[in-house]
Amino acid sequence: STSEPLKVMISGAPASGKGTQCELMVNKFGLVHISTGDLLRAEVSAGTDIGEKAKEFMNAGRLVPDEIVAAMVTARLSREDVKQKGWLLDGYPRSLAQAESLEKLKIRPDVYVVLDVPDEILIDRCVGRRLDPVTGKIYHIKNFPPETEEIKARLITRPDDTEEKVKSRLEIYKQNVEAILSTYSNIMKTIDGSRPKEVVFEEIYSLLSEVQKDKVKLIKSG
Ligand code: AP5
Numbered sequence: 241s242t243s244e245p246l247k248v249m250i251s252g253a254p255a256s257g258k259g260t261q262c263e264l265m266v267n268k269f270g271l272v273h274i275s276t277g278d279l280l281r282a283e284v285s286a287g288t289d290i291g292e293k294a295k296e297f298m299n300a301g302r303l304v305p306d307e308i309v310a311a312m313v314t315a316r317l318s319r320e321d322v323k324q325k326g327w328l329l330d331g332y333p334r335s336l337a338q339a340e341s342l343e344k345l346k347i348r349p350d351v352y353v354v355l356d357v358p359d360e361i362l363i364d365r366c367v368g369r370r371l372d373p374v375t376g377k378i379y380h381i382k383n384f385p386p387e388t389e390e391i392k393a394r395l396i397t398r399p400d401d402t403e404e405k406v407k408s409r410l411e412i413y414k415q416n417v418e419a420i421l422s423t424y425s426n427i428m429k430t431i432d433g434s435r436p437k438e439v440v441f442e443e444i445y446s447l448l449s450e451v452q453k454d455k456v457k458l459i460k461s462g
Contacts, residue, residue: 245326
């Protein structure tokens with residue numbers, strides 16, 4: 241372990257596999273996973289003020305206002321576990337304003353991973369996605385069916401996973417992507433996310449291992 245833990249951002253269109261890959265990265269690298277989608281869904285189900293405000297935007301497949309999300313992320317990033325273990329930011333920044341607010345705070349990742357997946361695959365992945373509310377695990381009715389009947393019976397569908405809403409989420413992603421990429425172009429790695437999840441992860445694993453090695457070298461050489 242090093243005195244400077246890894247800092248990773250992962251981005252990609254809706255259902256490109258960010259959450260799926262984050263689960264695998266957390267297992268291997270012990271990073272703190274900060275998913276703005278997960279944080280917002282938790283606020284919605286707890287019925288907090290933030291959740292009440294965010295709900296209508298999320299259900300419509302639109303972005304939640306920047307101030308709400310920025311405050312949530314900054315609070316989470318300042319907690320002690322993040323300093324110890326490093327962070328994995330998933331679904332943030334998602335607009336130029338969000339990227340700029342991180343830059344202002346001098347919060348930058350070591351690497352910016354982009355999962356690249358063609359549109360037709362994305363729609364199918366979203367519509368077939370199911371979540372286990374007990375374990376938080378992500379399933380897909382065809383690609384990754386649940387292991388048992390008991391799990392199958394409790395799976396839920398996200399309200400924003402209808403074909404129509406996926407199309408609108410994809411549109412919003414495309415409107416914002418260029419502006420965000422320009423902030424991170426020098427540390428960006430694009431990975432073909434259309435392959436099986438284990439294959440995608442192998443590539444992410446060797447990428448992060450390299451980045452980690454380089455950090456250790458930098459620290460040792462002062
Ligand atoms: P968020 O939860 O971030 O949704 P998203 O970006 O649309 O991404 P998803 O969670 O849909 O997909 P994913 O890439 O994680 O894919 P997954 O691994 O699940 O955001 C939701 C909403 O919250 C937003 O619309 C917005 O309203 C709000 N929000 C969040 N962040 C915000 C921000 N920063 N600012 C403002 N608003 C914000 O995989 C998808 C499916 O495919 C699964 O079924 C999975 O099993 C399957 N799958 C995964 N990998 C593979 C593979 N390799 N092969 C085959 N199937 C696969």
